[in-house]
Amino acid sequence: MAGGSAATQGGVHVRLGREVHLVSRPRGRFPAAGDTRIVEVPVPEPGPGQVVVRNLFMSIDPGLVLRTNDLSRLDIPDFTPGEPMWSDAIGEVVESADERLGPGDIVWHRFGFRDYAVAQAGEFRRVDPDAYPSLTHHLCFGLTAYVGTEVAQIRAGDTFFVSSAAGAVGSMAGQLARLRGATRVIGSAGTPEKVRYLKERLGFDDAFDYHQDVRPRLPELDVFYDNVGGAQLEAAIDAMRPRGRIVMGGRNEEIRTGVVQGPRNMMAVIGKRLELLGYYTFDHPELFPVFDERFPRWVRSGEIVVAETIVDGLENGVDAAVNLMHGAYVGKVVLRL
Numbered sequence: 001m002a003g004g005s006a007a008t009q010g011g012v013h014v015r016l017g018r019e020v021h022l023v024s025r026p027r028g029r030f031p032a033a034g035d036t037r038i039v040e041v042p043v044p045e046p047g048p049g050q051v052v053v054r055n056l057f058m059s060i061d062p063g064l065v066l067r068t069n070d071l072s073r074l075d076i077p078d079f080t081p082g083e084p085m086w087s088d089a090i091g092e093v094v095e096s097a098d099e100r101l102g103p104g105d106i107v108w109h110r111f112g113f114r115d116y117a118v119a120q121a122g123e124f125r126r127v128d129p130d131a132y133p134s135l136t137h138h139l140c141f142g143l144t145a146y147v148g149t150e151v152a153q154i155r156a157g158d159t160f161f162v163s164s165a166a167g168a169v170g171s172m173a174g175q176l177a178r179l180r181g182a183t184r185v186i187g188s189a190g191t192p193e194k195v196r197y198l199k200e201r202l203g204f205d206d207a208f209d210y211h212q213d214v215r216p217r218l219p220e221l222d223v224f225y226d227n228v229g230g231a232q233l234e235a236a237i238d239a240m241r242p243r244g245r246i247v248m249g250g251r252n253e254e255i256r257t258g259v260v261q262g263p264r265n266m267m268a269v270i271g272k273r274l275e276l277l278g279y280y281t282f283d284h285p286e287l288f289p290v291f292d293e294r295f296p297r298w299v300r301s302g303e304i305v306v307a308e309t310i311v312d313g314l315e316n317g318v319d320a321a322v323n324l325m326h327g328a329y330v331g332k333v334v335l336r337l
């Protein structure tokens with residue numbers, strides 16, 4: 001059910017909304033029954049400068065599973081037990097006490113995991129509802145992959161390999177690498193169906209299942225976009241050309257297994273003068289206007305295909321985040337509220 005419900009308190013009509021709270025940090029890798037709960041709360045009237053937004057869609061991504069844990073030593077914001085969880089979301093303004101936003105405006109923000117978001121207007125970014133064929137596309141990780149492929153400084157003629165290529169970031173990174181001039185685009189994924197999807201639908205030159213030995217599948221690489229870590233990172237280091245670039249996007253293997261597996265061939269990083277490039281999307285606001293101008297055009301023209309899976313219902317959000325880590329979906333996972 002979208003949009004929560006209503007009740008009457010002291011003769012006053014009160015809007016109610018659901019929120020997903022983290023109750024306690026998981027004891028295992030993933031949140032289990034009882035670690036999260038849905039709470040119904042009254043939605044406050046907007047205070048000065050505030051707006052009330054009814055959420056329509058929210059992002060499901062590996063960060064959600066990661067943030068249920070204590071991340072204080074990693075400099076990554078985590079969820080606080082006893083408080084609502086959060087995630088990227090798209091919603092519609094229903095009430096506003098700020099002149100910059102009005103009812104009907106569609107906004108992007110970071111207060112997912114709830115039916116209604118109430119916050120200062122500056123926390124919401126108005127988006128063009130017609131920019132993409134679907135509102136859900138505002139949540140695809142095109143921006144992350146755009147930043148990552150910029151950090152990688154992809155050049156014409158590059159051979160490019162991306163891990164978790166059928167995922168939200170990976171599916172975008174492969175297509176953006178091609179648009180930036182890479183002549184050979186290779187991806188890895190966890191099932192034969194995903195491998196086929198990469199080659200037949202997303203135009204990858206080659207794709208393979210990483211459950212096989214990946215080393216024989218890798219030609220000499222100029223760029224590796226790593227979403228996973230572990231054995232694939234080690235194999236890619238061996239396959240890199242001198243002065244190649246490795247973009248460190250994410251650590252899916254570490255998130256799924258909890259095992260921190262470092263590559264055993266770091267000497268090759270020195271020998272080949274490789275660049276290991278960690279990045280964080282929101283550190284690059286200078287790229288956002290260029291992205292906003294180019295990316296919707298590429299999607300509308302079909303040059304970029306947005307791979308996407310929609311899951312329904314706020315009550316299914318936490319399970320969807322866990323299922324995602326087990327490889328259940330293709331592309332960006334969006335929860336419809």
Ligand SMILES: NC(=O)c1ccc[n+]([C@@H]2O[C@H](COP(=O)([O-])OP(=O)(O)OC[C@H]3O[C@@H](n4cnc5c(N)ncnc54)[C@H](OP(=O)(O)O)[C@@H]3O)[C@@H](O)[C@H]2O)c1
Nearest residue numbers: 061164167168169189190249250251252253256280281327
């Ligand atoms: N730096 C940033 O600013 C930034 C921003 C957004 C996301 N990220 C990170 O980027 C990475 C990708 O994000 P995403 O949203 O696109 O997620 P994603 O890659 O779609 O993540 C889920 C997929 O990871 C794969 N996977 C899980 N465990 C794996 C393992 N042990 N080995 C190989 N693949 C495994 C599964 O696909 P298969 O079926 O193929 O196994 C699963 O479908 C994540 O680590 C995320 O935290 C970073």
